[in-house]
Amino acid sequence: MxxxxxxxxxxxxxxxxxxxxxxxxxxxxxxxxxxxxxxxxxxxxxxxxxxxxxxxxxxxxxxxxxxxxxxxxxxxxxxxxxxxxxxxxxxxxxxxxxxxxxxxxxxxxxxxxxxxxxxxxxxxxxxxxxxxxxxxxxxxxxxxxxxxxxxxxxxxxxxxxxxxxLSGGLPLVSASWRVMVPEASLAAELGQIAGAMPDLSLGSYPFVADGAYGTNLVVRGTDPARVAEGLARLRAAFPEGD
Amino acid sequence: MxxxxxxxxxxxxxxxxxxxxxxxxxxxxxxxxxxxxxxxxxxxxxxxxxxxxxxxxxxxxxxxxxxxxxxxxxxxxxxxxxxxxxxxxxxxxxxxxxxxxxxxxxxxxxxxxxxxxxxxxxxxxxxxxxxxxxxxxxxxxxxxxxxxxxxxxxxxxxxxxxxxxLSGGLPLVSASWRVMVPEASLAAELGQIAGAMPDLSLGSYPFVADGAYGTNLVVRGTDPARVAEGLARLRAAFPEGD
The missing domain is CATH 3.40.980.10 (MoaB/Mog-like domain)
Structure with a gap:
């Protein structure tokens, strides 16, 4: 439901x-x-x-x-x-x-x-x-x-x-992964991951820190196990994160 | 216009x-x-x-x-x-x-x-x-x-x-008056002032400071002289302000 x-x-x-x-x-x-x-x-x-x-x-x-x-x-x-x-x-x-x-x-x-x-x-x-x-x-x-x-x-x-x-539903669970890579450099691969995990929502939020471009990647969903899988996939795809 | x-x-x-x-x-x-x-x-x-x-x-x-x-x-x-x-x-x-x-x-x-x-x-x-x-x-x-x-x-x-x-209009001008009076104690008189100055917008915003109730009164309009008149009227009506 x-x-x-x-x-x-x-x-x-x-x-x-x-x-x-x-x-x-x-x-x-x-x-x-x-x-x-x-x-x-x-x-x-x-x-x-x-x-x-x-x-x-x-x-x-x-x-x-x-x-x-x-x-x-x-x-x-x-x-x-x-x-x-x-x-x-x-x-x-x-x-x-x-x-x-x-x-x-x-x-x-x-x-x-x-x-x-x-x-x-x-x-x-x-x-x-x-x-x-x-x-x-x-x-x-x-x-x-x-x-x-x-x-x-x-x-x-x-x-x-x-x-x-009020009757609620499944709480939204999120996890994030911060990488010092400009958003546009990971956009193509991120789009592929998003397409492969349609039950999750993948967001990317660019930032500038000390003059360098970085991106916060956020995965959201209602199934904690799937969110953890999504996070693992992001970490594997973009290992330069912290 | x-x-x-x-x-x-x-x-x-x-x-x-x-x-x-x-x-x-x-x-x-x-x-x-x-x-x-x-x-x-x-x-x-x-x-x-x-x-x-x-x-x-x-x-x-x-x-x-x-x-x-x-x-x-x-x-x-x-x-x-x-x-x-x-x-x-x-x-x-x-x-x-x-x-x-x-x-x-x-x-x-x-x-x-x-x-x-x-x-x-x-x-x-x-x-x-x-x-x-x-x-x-x-x-x-x-x-x-x-x-x-x-x-x-x-x-x-x-x-x-x-x-x-972009073509703008007359800038919005505002002035405010802070009184240590609960909003409901000045509501009636404030409503009368608002009714008497329909070209101005009068807002009241309650707050609590050190356990006492106070109200920020804000007068807004596009004619600075009228906003000043509105402020003067508020100050006269509620002299307990600062």
Whole structure:
């Protein structure tokens, strides 16, 4: 059975203007590989309602899972929950379970539970809450779409809440071999090896170190024994590595 | 006249498996903001021909410019040039001008100009070459699509070759104000200010420092005087900042 597939949707003007360097997609990509869920696409869009709705529809329709990051805070530009609700044709409003979590959190901290904070209890009908052990305001899953915060520490905590509950597949295993040979000098033989081992993915990543050209060769697959065979074949073909 | 719009397409399995943290989109996002070109979407896809063709068609059709990164090297998984050619309905083959650039580069370095290196001279018919001062192998522009290398140093050099030739708009100007107030405590007033200054974009980005909640407020726009007015309004509304 093939592994389930996934897409990630990152939402936020601050990424597109270059202010913030996105890191949540990179983090989740590594976690998905370990869980045996094949990440097929990452998309970054701004804080625009219609754009988010269209992206959620397309990406949730085309993959087994969609994970979103950003836009579920308390301010005027946090519009993700409403856009996801529209994409799934669900009503949205303040939900009692989410409100109770926030009320308890703020009461324990003598913090005012104001209208802006109440906004974070807006959850689409039928969604399951995603626990936020950092700052209480929950994410949610609706259909195959998992909606999480953009703040990296909270995002990672929510990923830890969601991922164990999803059916994964075989984890991706990789091995690499670093050779001080320019990529183009090993391209022909590498292509032959890749053709002979179609169940593996062979990638080559050139680099320059101390003025000399080198290449990182990476073999990936879901069968550890086959990945080891692939690595052995690379080492035999390009013995100049380290 | 509104600023021109752009999308970025990043191509490479190594990003989706979590092996490599993408940085080219962040770099180009900053350059586009300075050039007055509005970045609307970033998309990351794997080394899959049909996926790249579809993404190039959609993103080049929906924006004034499309910039791509990755997949134009010498190995079997470098399939971007062929996919872009197909997306634009152009023939592709080894082009004499690109071949000559590579031949001169390798001759000067006593490096064999082998079949894999010749692959990097495959350029779609009608495309304009993008100079690569780092390692010679050129990128290219076809229609509104600018195809560049994934290696960060080469990508940045190609951006420097391409960007000055494009018509930009008004550069995006931003100013920020850091307050040690939780985001939700200023959300209501911030929303009012945002509503009163619709020509500006106001963003708020919560953080935690030494266990205390704070918020970075960012005001963005193309008119420096208005951005200064926005900043002054934020400082007056939230004087607890620094």
């Amino acid at each position: 093939p592994n389930p597939t996934a897409a990630i949707l990152i939402i936020g003007d601050e990424i597109l203007t270059g202010r913030t360097r996105e890191g949540n997609a990179h983090y989740l990509a590594g976690e998905l590989a370990k869980a045996g869920i094949d990440l097929r696409e990452v998309r970054i869009v701004g804080d625009v309602h219609a754009t988010i709705v269209a992206a959620v529809r397309e990406l949730s329709g085309g993959h087994d899972h969609l994970f979103t990051s950003g836009g579920i805070g308390s301010t005027h530009d946090d519009i993700t929950a409403d856009a996801v609700a529209e994409a799934f044709g669900a009503e949205i409003g303040v939900r009692e379970d989410a409100r109770a979590i926030l009320a308890a959190h703020y009461a324990a901290r003598n913090t005012e539970f104001n209208a802006a904070r109440l906004r974070m209890a807006r959850i689409p009908e039928g969604a399951r809450l995603i626990e936020n052990p950092v700052s209480a305001a929950p994410g949610f899953s609706i259909g195959n779409c998992h909606v999480m915060a953009g703040v990296p520490g909270i995002f990672q905590a929510m990923v830890a809440s969601v991922l164990p509950g | 509104p600023n021109p719009t752009a999308a970025i397409l990043i191509i490479g399995d190594e990003i989706l498996t979590g092996r490599t943290r993408e940085g080219n989109a962040h770099y180009l996002a900053g350059e586009l903001a300075k050039a007055g070109i509005d970045l609307r979407e970033v998309r990351i896809v794997g080394d899959v021909h049909a996926t790249i063709v579809a993404a190039v068609r959609e993103l080049s059709g929906g924006h004034d410019h499309l910039f791509t990164s990755g997949g134009i090297g010498s190995t079997h998984d470098d399939i971007t040039a062929d996919a872009v050619a197909e997306a634009f309905g152009a023939e592709i083959g080894v082009r004499e001008d690109a071949r000559a650039i590579l031949a001169a580069h390798y001759a000067a370095r006593n490096t064999e100009f082998n079949a894999a290196r010749l692959r990097m001279a495959r350029i779609p018919e009608g495309a304009r070459l993008i100079e690569n001062p780092v390692s010679a192998a050129p990128g290219f522009s076809i229609g509104n699509c600018h195809v560049m290398a994934g290696v960060p140093g080469i990508f940045q050099a190609m951006v420097a070759s391409v960007l000055p030739g």
